[in-house]
Amino acid sequence: MAQIKLRQVDEYRWEIPREGKMRTRGLIFASKEMLPKIHEDRSLEQVANVATLPGIEGPSMAMPDIHWGYGFPIGGVAAFNLEEGVVSPGGVGYDINCGVRLLRTNLEREAIAHRVEELVNALFDNIPTGVGSRRKDLKLTVPTLKEVMRYGAAWAVKQGFGNAEDLAHIEAGGQIPGADPEVVSQFAMDRGKDQLGTLGSGNHFVEVGYVAEIYDEPLARALGLFPGQVTVIIHTGSRGLGHQVCDDFIKVMLKASAKYGIELPDRQLCSAPIRSPEGQQYLAAMAAAANFAFANRQIITHWVRESLEQVLKMGPRDLGLELVYDVAHNIAKIEKHVIDGQEKTVCVHRKGATRAFPPGHPEVPPAYRETGQPVLIPGDMGRYSFVLVGTRRALEETFGSTCHGAGRELSRAAAIKAAKGRRVVQEMAARGIIVRGAGRDTIDEEISEAYKDVENVVNVTHGAGISRKVAKLKPMGVIKG
Amino acid sequence: MAASPPRQHRRPYRFLSHTADVGLRIRGETLEALFANAARALTATMVDRRRLRGTRSRQISVEAPDLEALLVAWLNHLLYLYDTEAFLGRDFTITSLTPERLEARAVGDTYDPTRHISKTAVKAATYHHLAITRVPDGWQATVILDL
Structure with missing residues (x-):
């Protein structure tokens, strides 16, 4: 395969x-370094492939955290008109509405510094994590599960x-x-019914941290947010229910x-x-899985608060564990x-990729309204994460989108x-970070050097003006899961 | 002491490097062996297979429009059994196989975090770069798992 040529x-x-069967150009946000x-994997070819799909509006885009995905690259953004355009489960991914939420507190870092291990243990006991994590105390009946999805x-x-x-x-x-839960298969519901309120595995996590630096x-x-403030980040998605919806609809879409x-x-x-009908059903099932994910992060938030x-033996008022924002980074939205x-x-x-709407957007x-939508970019477990806001430039250029993580x-x-x-x-402990994970490999897989430096990713989006x-x-x- | 003959058979599966996820390269002398080896590779991605006991069994049948899609459907059905029943297959017998339908018996264990070493959670087997090809000594398949 010839290397895809890029023009600066x-x-x-x-x-x-634009060349060959491409209907539009590709646009990559990245630094020269x-x-x-990026050229090492075939993600640029994937950007070009997405550009061949019918009804694409604007360029086929990729954020600086681009890497090889399935069909669409990870870090991909593409918009399709409703007349000729298509919807693709591969453009959303298996973990429908995988996303991030950020909670703030009234506490300063020093106030909990000696309690972190206890906190991590409490979180680990209260939130099921890891391969096949499930809840014994929260099994849902089918009618209840359908309400969750609605x-x-x-x-x-x-x-x-x-x-x-x-x-x-x-978000939303x-x-x-x-x-529409009626278009979600029984298989998907079976997988989801005792996974609500579980973290899962892979790169999903709950992290207690603090505001280390303020740029604006x-x-x-x-x-x-204030310097030294204790914060909590939750990163998870729609668990087996979402994976099954994706797999079910890939089969439908192969035929379609x-x-x-x-x-x-x-x-x-x-x-x-x-x-x-296939497109509409996928969007309805995807929305159902996305809602399951929102409920999942909401329930985990409750257990974080508890x-x-x-x-810390503190009441909710003193603790002030309030939601800053919650964003989806694997989703298709009608906008x-x-x-x-x-x-x-x-x-x-x-x-x-993450939605990054500007100040004043409805x-x-x-x-x-004055700041723009908060955007949450998790990094690896050893380094740092970022809070950004959306901009007008993003709305005009990237359909209001920015990066989602380190890659x-x-x-x-x-x-x-x-x-x-x-x-x-x-x-990690020697560096002041207490980590607990369900599996040995999951922690080893997530070592800092396995990830790109998320700061480089964020600096590109900031420099390009598609977030601040x-x-x-x-x-x-x-x-960790 | 007689020297043992050189081992001829190929490894039933190996893991391919893929930055975000994991690819499986699976071999089998027959298609049935190929499908059984793919299932073993899936289990080995999730846990240390050696600690699994053969205490439960499941009859499985899956359908798909073609042989390659059938491989994905088979692996995803095993993930479904894992998510819903914590069932992990150790040994697999393919009892019937056509390009559109597979019937199999899986013998394995219930996942128990106190006994089993969990490795990596698998979200799904994907169609990305999916291929089943004939090779001189049987069949080879490539399938990428989304982790």
Whole structure:
């Protein structure tokens, strides 16, 4: 395979010129230093492949955390019009509505420094983690599970997990409209019924950390963040239910692609016209799985609050564990965007990319009308994570999207090899970070050097103007799946 | 002491390097062996297989439009059994196989975090770069797992 040629647009933008079957150009956000690594895998070819799909509007894009995915690259953003455009489960990924939420507290770092181990243990005991984690105390009946899929985080709040104030601080209010549990298979429901409120495995985590650096004082203040403040990040998604919905609909879409004559450069790009019954059913099932994920993070939030209250023996008011925001980074959304001066409704696929709407956008909650939508970018467990806000430039250029994380530098096998003979947990403790994980390999796989430096990723999006840096958070204690 | 003959048979599966996830390269003298080896490789990705006991069995049948899709459906069905029943297969017997339908018996264990060393959770077997090909000594398959 010949290397894909890139044409430099500016310091942070690189174009794949339109050629062959591409219907539009490719646009990659990256620094010059990132390019050799990006060229190592076939992710640029995937950007070009996405550009061949019918009804694509604007360029086929990739964020600086781009790497090889299935069909669509991870870090990919692509919008399709509703007339000829398609929707693709491969453009969302297996973990539908994998996402991140950030909680702030009233506490300063020093106040909990000697309690971190206890906190990590309490979190580990209260939140099921790891391969096949399930809850024995929260098994859902089919009718209840269907309510979860319809109402998302609102269902959880109604059951007493959190409060109404939380809902105002979640993307789409924690409930994607149009969810239809009736198109979710029995298999998917079987997998989801005792996984609500579980973290899962892989790169999912709950992290207690603190605000280590502030880049924009007024923005940070508006987001309720101050230096040294204790924060909590939750990163998980829709668990087996979402994986099954994706797998079910890839099968549907393989047939649909043939039925509607959509030419596929890669089977995993299989898709259906948005207007077709298959397309509509996928969007309804995806929304149902996304709502399950919102409910999942909401319930875990409740247990985070309980864990901190138990260990620190403080009431909710003193603790002040409030939701800053919750973002989805694997999702397709029906949104209105201005394209060539005209407002159009499009289906925006964000696969390993985060929505980054600007100040004043109607979908940004009132609390953030002046600042822009908070964007949460988790890093690896040893370094740091970032809080950004969305910008007007992002809305105009990337359908209001930015990066989602660090992206792996080493394969899991290479990471395990690199960790061999080392005691990663002790190494982390020596650096002041308490880590507990369900499996030995999951911690080894997640060593810092297995990941790219998320700061480089974030600096590209900041430099390109598609999001603005607000704060850097550093970990103190982490539970991993 | 007689020298033992050189071992001829190929490894039933090996892991391929893939930055974000893991690929499996599976071999089998027959298609049945190929499918059974793929299942063993999946289990080995998730846990240390050697600690599994053969205390439970499951009859499994899956259908798909073609042989390659059938391999993905088979592996994803095993993930379904794991998620819903914590069932982990150790030994697999393919009792019937056509390009559109597979019937199998899996013997294995219930996942128990106190006895088993968990490795990596697998979200799904994917269609990405999926291939089943004839090789001189049988069959080879490539399948990438989303982790």
